[in-house]
Amino acid sequence: MAMNLKWVAQVTARAVGRAPVLGGAQQGSNCAKTFNRFLNVHEYQGAKQMAGFGINVPPGIPAFTVQEAVDAAKKMDGGSGEVVVKSQILAGGRGLGTFKSGLQGGVHICKTEEVEGLASEMLGGTLVTKQSGPEGKPVNCLYIAKKMQLQNEKYFAILLDRGSGGPLVIACSEGGTSIEDLAEKYPDKIIKVPIDINAGITEDQAAQVVDGLEVSGDKAAAVEQVKGLYNLFVESDCTMVEVNPLAEDPEGNLIAADAKLGFDDNASFRQKDLFALKDDTQIDQREVAASKWDLNYIGLDGEIGCMVNGAGLAMATMDIIKLHGGTPANFLDVGGSAEKQQIVEAFKILTMDEHVKAILVNIFGGIMKCDVIAAGIVAAAKELDLKVPLVVRLEGTNVDTGKQIMEESNMKIITAVDLDDAAKKAVAAIQA
Numbered sequence: 001m002a003m004n005l006k007w008v009a010q011v012t013a014r015a016v017g018r019a020p021v022l023g024g025a026q027q028g029s030n031c032a033k034t035f036n037r038f039l040n041v042h043e044y045q046g047a048k049q050m051a052g053f054g055i056n057v058p059p060g061i062p063a064f065t066v067q068e069a070v071d072a073a074k075k076m077d078g079g080s081g082e083v084v085v086k087s088q089i090l091a092g093g094r095g096l097g098t099f100k101s102g103l104q105g106g107v108h109i110c111k112t113e114e115v116e117g118l119a120s121e122m123l124g125g126t127l128v129t130k131q132s133g134p135e136g137k138p139v140n141c142l143y144i145a146k147k148m149q150l151q152n153e154k155y156f157a158i159l160l161d162r163g164s165g166g167p168l169v170i171a172c173s174e175g176g177t178s179i180e181d182l183a184e185k186y187p188d189k190i191i192k193v194p195i196d197i198n199a200g201i202t203e204d205q206a207a208q209v210v211d212g213l214e215v216s217g218d219k220a221a222a223v224e225q226v227k228g229l230y231n232l233f234v235e236s237d238c239t240m241v242e243v244n245p246l247a248e249d250p251e252g253n254l255i256a257a258d259a260k261l262g263f264d265d266n267a268s269f270r271q272k273d274l275f276a277l278k279d280d281t282q283i284d285q286r287e288v289a290a291s292k293w294d295l296n297y298i299g300l301d302g303e304i305g306c307m308v309n310g311a312g313l314a315m316a317t318m319d320i321i322k323l324h325g326g327t328p329a330n331f332l333d334v335g336g337s338a339e340k341q342q343i344v345e346a347f348k349i350l351t352m353d354e355h356v357k358a359i360l361v362n363i364f365g366g367i368m369k370c371d372v373i374a375a376g377i378v379a380a381a382k383e384l385d386l387k388v389p390l391v392v393r394l395e396g397t398n399v400d401t402g403k404q405i406m407e408e409s410n411m412k413i414i415t416a417v418d419l420d421d422a423a424k425k426a427v428a429a430i431q432a
Contacts, residue, residue, distance in 0.1 A: 039263040042088040044143040045277050046261045053232040055225060056255045060145035062088070069119035072144035077112045084109050084145040085118055089137035090279065092260070093129035100126045100136060109147060138281055150257055153245035154213050155182055156226075158233045160240075164194035167233060169205075169226075173214035175245040201230040217252015225254045236274065237267030286330075286349045293345045295334055302327025304426050305350040305359040305388075307343075309334050309368045317362045320419055326427040329356045334368070343376025347384055357430040358389040360422055365396025374402035378409040389414060389429035393422035 041049070044062040051057050061072035073083045087094050087106035094106035099122070106127045110118055119142055128136035155175035161168035172182050172190045183190060191212035195201050206226040207219070215222040233241045240262040247257045268275045290297035296311075300318075304326045308314040311333055318328040330353065334346055350359055363373045377392060393416040394402045406413050414429065416422035 039265060039268075039275055039278055040090050041261055041263070041274070041277050042090065042141065042143075042279065043086060043258065044088060044141070046259050047143075047256075049236065049261065049274070050229075050232060050256055050259060053235075054228045055232065056253060057259075058084075058145050058148050058255060058257060060084075060086075060143050063119065063142045063144055064123075064140065066116060066119045066123060069123070069142050069144055070116050073112045073115040076144050076146045078146055080147060081112055082109060082147045083112060083115065084143075084147050085115060085122070086143040086145060087122055087127050087139045088141040088143055089127055089129075089132065089139060090283075091127075091129050091132035091137050093131050094127065097127045097129035097132070099139075100128060106139070115144070140279075140281060148255065148257075149250055150245075150247035150255060151250070152214075152216060152248040153257075154247065155179060155244050156209075156213070156229065156246040157240065157242040157244075158230060158238070159242075161194060166197040167195040167230070169193040169195060169201075169209055169230070171209050171212045173212065175247070177244075179242075179244070195230065197234075200234070201227055206230075213246070213254075215248070215252070215254065217248060217254070222254050229256075232261075236261075237264045237271055238262060239264050286352050290332070290346075290349055293342050295332065295342065295346055295349070297333075297349055298331040299353065300328050300330050301355070302329040303355055303357040303430055305329045305332070305353065305356040307332050307334060307346050307350060307359065307361045307363075309363050309365075309373075313362060313364055317360065317419065317423070320423040321360070321426065324423045324427045326423065326430065329353055340372060340376040340379060343373060344380045344383060347377075347380035347386075351384055351386070351388075356388060358391065358426045359386070360426040361390070361392040361394075362419055362422055363392075363394050363396070365394065365399060365402075368396075369398045370394040370396055370402030371398040371405060372402075374405040377413070378405060378411055381409070381411045381413065386412075389426070391416055391422050391426045391429065393417070393419060 044060060047057040047060060059076065061076060063069035063072045076083045085108045097106040098104055101121065103121050108118055122139055122142060125139050126136040127139050128134060153176035155172040157170045158167050170192050172186060174182055174186045174189055193205050193209055195205065206223040209226045210219050210222045229241055238261060242260045243256045245257050247255050249255055263271060263274055286299055287297050304321050306314065306317050306328050308317050314331050314333050321328050332346060334342060350356060361377060363370060373394065381390065391414045392406065414425050416425055
């Protein structure tokens, strides 16, 4: 049976983060866990990281209070009397976003004396953008940046490319909008330069990128900026560096006006300072709770909570639920070595979602033993006093013992003989 592409796209996008797609899907690393949650940082944090590699970024100061914003504006106006006030959230489309209070726009160019009033409205508010979802993201920080005269907006990105087996530089002399739009409007202006991960970027490759960007200023200086961006990508263990726009100042110097950086979770052991920047307020709190117990959780918008071991089985479970008229509320992979308490915590996370009307547990026991799962299910059902129907399908190692544990628990657990039966019973339970 072919998987329902909606769930594949939704789960994959949430799991690996957004990446530019040109001529094929970009896929995340699959080394340590079934799905990796790549670290994203705020704009002001990324700017500081980039500046450390000699990359030109607009001057700016983060502000966490109204007074800090006022003080920062006085330092950043440069005598022009104007500054840029940027909401710091981990979602794109801030400029066209809307605060739940009604304030339009998460990015404003304003007079220095207007910063106090604007900061009072923005700080502590919730900004809704096209990428944030309808619930929006909390604005706990503003980035007060110098207003710069930028021109000739361009696009630049580095990401990991499965085809070439290494980093791929994507550049376009047009920028300021999404790479998907650029690919449609200016396909001939986009260049792609694969880099040998062992040799690193060469002078000729950096010059090729600069030529593709159609830099009007000092090309030697532009080559150094491209090399600096590559060094950032490699030395910071990035999964993606996307600069959009990469613009020029009046002297023709390249300026990374706005950037999105993603970092590989598998490198957290050697990038401790970077991973200390993680902002849990910007993440679904169920995902935060799951990460503490080494569970992989991604919230969706359906009514049937799913707890499965293994990404492929989880995708198949969601697909079968949809086939029988239901909608999955989440992707929750407990992995292959979960203990009893992890199962209990998984149930707590599932029941945090008020939209969940039934729970379906689908476990194929290999390394994961069915009796451990069953003990965890029974403990969770007793501790949480579940109010929603619970459907369980177990198969594999110690399955008979697992079924016996559930049967002797006297808990209201609906057992299923196979996945198809489980999905039908879960859908029927919420329709009853």
